[in-house]
Amino acid sequence: MEYGIFEILKLIGALGFFIYGMKVMSESIQKVAGDKLRGVMSLITSNRFSGVLTGFLTTAIIQSSSATTVMVVSFVNAGLLKLRQAISVIMGANIGTTITAILILFLGFSKFSISNYALPIIALGFPLLFAKRADLKYWGEFFIGFALLFMGLDELKHSVPDLKNNPEILEWIANLNELGFLAIIIAVLIGTILTVVVQSSSAAMAITLIMCDNGWIPFDMAAAIVLGENIGTTITANLAALVGNVHAKRAARAHFVFNAVGVIWMLLIFNVYINAVDTFMTMTDHGSPLTNVADVKWGLTYFHMSFNIINTLLMIWFVPYIEKLVIKMVPSKEEEDDEFHLEFIGTSLMQTSEISLLEARKELTVFGKIIKKMHKLSVELITSDSEKKIEKLLKKIEKYEQRTDDLELEIDDYLVKVAEGRLSAASSEEIRAILSITGDLERVADIIMRMSKDASKKAKHKLNFSKEQFKNLEEIIGLVDNAIDTMMDNLNMSYRDVTLDSAMLIEEAIDVKTKKLNKAYYKKIEEKNYDIRTGVAYRDLVFACEKIGDHLINVTESLADLKADD
Incomplete structure (x- = not known):
């Protein structure tokens, strides 16, 4: 044969x-x-x-x-x-x-x-x-x-x-x-x-x-x-x-x-x-x-x-x-095993493109948790007077910020590979929304990093905020805290249940507060004994909080758009 x-x-x-x-x-x-x-x-x-x-x-x-x-x-x-x-x-x-x-x-x-x-x-x-x-x-x-x-x-x-006609092969x-x-x-x-x-x-x-x-x-x-x-x-x-x-x-x-x-x-x-x-x-x-x-x-x-x-x-x-x-x-080798991460990135074995989006959703919540940790550490840094503690906090924030850069690249690369497969129209829209969300979250991390560096310079140059400035910063930072919590709630729930109402109220409150503080800041400049260097550092922190609020509302809007498309 x-x-x-x-x-x-x-x-x-x-x-x-x-x-x-x-x-x-x-x-x-x-x-x-x-x-x-x-x-x-x-x-x-x-x-x-x-x-x-x-x-x-x-x-x-x-x-x-x-x-x-x-x-x-x-x-x-x-x-x-x-x-x-x-x-x-x-x-x-x-x-x-x-x-x-x-x-x-x-x-x-x-x-x-x-x-x-x-x-x-x-x-x-x-x-x-x-x-x-x-x-x-x-x-x-x-x-x-x-x-x-x-x-x-x-x-x-x-x-x-x-082989029927060649039985010797079956010996x-x-x-x-x-x-x-x-x-x-x-x-x-x-x-x-x-x-x-x-x-x-x-x-x-x-x-x-x-x-x-x-x-x-x-x-x-x-x-x-x-x-x-x-x-x-x-x-x-x-x-x-x-x-x-x-x-x-x-x-x-x-x-x-x-x-x-x-x-x-x-x-x-x-x-x-x-x-x-x-x-x-x-x-x-x-x-x-x-x-x-x-x-x-x-x-x-x-x-x-x-x-x-x-x-x-x-x-x-x-x-x-x-x-x-x-x-x-x-067995679990380390504590990180108890947190769930998107770990199928870069493998060709993921055969179900539609289902893989669930992994990306979970990874967004991990991204959000890192943002929340960074914000908490930055608040601690801003309110601290100890240079040693500030330096330690800044290193932690830098480490988290690097992780957010890696996360954005990993998620985006993964979604590009998923998009190469056969997808429904709804899944294609979801991929675009997630790509937009990762961009906004990464920019929030960048702003927090910049805030932290500015605050560390304030301590280095012995610039001290007044009681009024500290009070104003606590108020606007508190609003940003609420905005992050609302965003996390929206990321964790079914996207069909996401609404803009509560997120928009907090975003409007941040905008109103920012305008009020800016107006007060320009009035203070006219005073003779006003410390301009401290004022600029204070103004930059207020402005950074307002920018964070903008990106956080963008995340919720992207999720709400998915619901509208659905």
Whole structure:
């Protein structure tokens, strides 16, 4: 049999065809679901059964267990889900992934193959791409992705080597069977490596079904390969969690522990379970996968589905113990682990562009907290007379200001990468709003930094504010405090609930106070004994507070604009 480089490239191309179709279909259905999908995920409670149902439904809808688990890791990373909730969702995702295998088997391997109707399906989806309504465009993408998936599967079936007429190539499998149970362990490793290489358990399952359909492998080895695919599919989430915080790492480890333990107990009763599946199929007139090659793919589907369901039903009672185990596996190393940060920046593993905006939202609240700390430290610096303390406070503020510069760059770079993906109109608007907000927050940090430096110079040159000036500064700084608190409340709440009323009242109060103090300042200049150098330092601080207020109201206006667009 001649099977050269060109044939290998065709096989790889067919696999790419299949995976690309699945990617287009998965991403488009996520965009169709949009906020509804987020809503479903947010309904998860401490009830582990509702978590399993959520994981199952999400995976069944978006047709990708990897996307669901990466999404769950993202939510845990952002503090939107607790570890115990995440574990139950991951369990449900494992059951949901069996839906893909069933679709592939029924629509790709039956006499009625959907690949025969792929071009008419594309013909239906293509005009929708030019629709004005965004949801119709996404449905068009879904139909095209759906068709491409099964066209890729058909190409994959025709691109595999003709081993039926060249049985000598299969001798190594026959030799493996002589190894007994060790052959099953090797098959598990093959399944794990196969899934890691193609980065899709659905693609690995499709390849396994093709091998069964061609009679390359017996039922027991195919089942063992599927067990390996269950371990291999955890790699995606664990890779994504490498750049996540401690909570994300724990969620990813929980996925691995759940699947690995399931594979271990199944291996202990493997032969008994295989015979049980064979008996069930024989009794229900579905044939025998152990004796009939044509029935192996059906036996494999029954095995895959029943194993994931039974494994979840068993392991769901051990969720608290899995939680304790992964906490020991990934302990907290420092206090910063208790704060949530956007840590998926710069990775290509974030497959869900819509969901990634939730990470950016959480990062904005972290940004706001830093601004609040900086402002508090600057007030302490302004009111201090100790040069040593002022120097210490100034170093802290400089450190925070550098962090805000880094944050702005990180968030902006991340959002630019997110914008390169497929986004709904609402998500595009949100990206623009977040970019505007990070700019305003960074400018607030710059102003606080400048205020602090000016105040430190005041102490250095022995400039002392009068009681009246201190009182006026306390009043306008107090208004800025209120403005920061209001902004933080708005950043933490659902953007749909943001209103401008309270923020506008505080901004107007800051403007009125600034005008009043400026007017009084120019009157004081006319007095003979007025210290101009101290007056200028005082005026600059008042002016800086007014500028901070302007940028803070810009943040709330950006959030309110999102609500208006919605």
